[in-house]
Amino acid sequence: AELVEIFQWQTEDESRQLSADxxxxxxxxxxxxxxxxxxxxxxxxxxxxxxxxxxxxxNERRFAR
Known part of the structure; x- marks a missing residue:
């Protein structure tokens, strides 16, 4: 759940940079x-x-269409 939260936070605003921590x-x-x-x-x-x-x-087959 924490990883999904970090990913969502990052992708909501691509200008945000993840801290080293x-x-x-x-x-x-x-x-x-x-x-x-x-x-x-x-x-x-x-x-x-x-x-x-x-x-x-x-996935390759699905996206190749």
């Missing part, structure tokens, strides 16, 4: 999310890299 905090939040996703994929037997590649290919 906010940027570092956002990086920590992303790291936490990625770690959780890795653990979840491992528990579920999902190949995270393949899932990501599949999603990227789907």
């Amino acid at each position: 906010k940027l570092e905090h956002a990086g920590q939040e992303v790291g936490d999310i990625l770690m959780y996703l890795l653990l979840m994929c491992s528990e579920l037997g999902i190949d995270m890299e393949q899932a990501l590649l599949t999603k990227l290919a789907d």
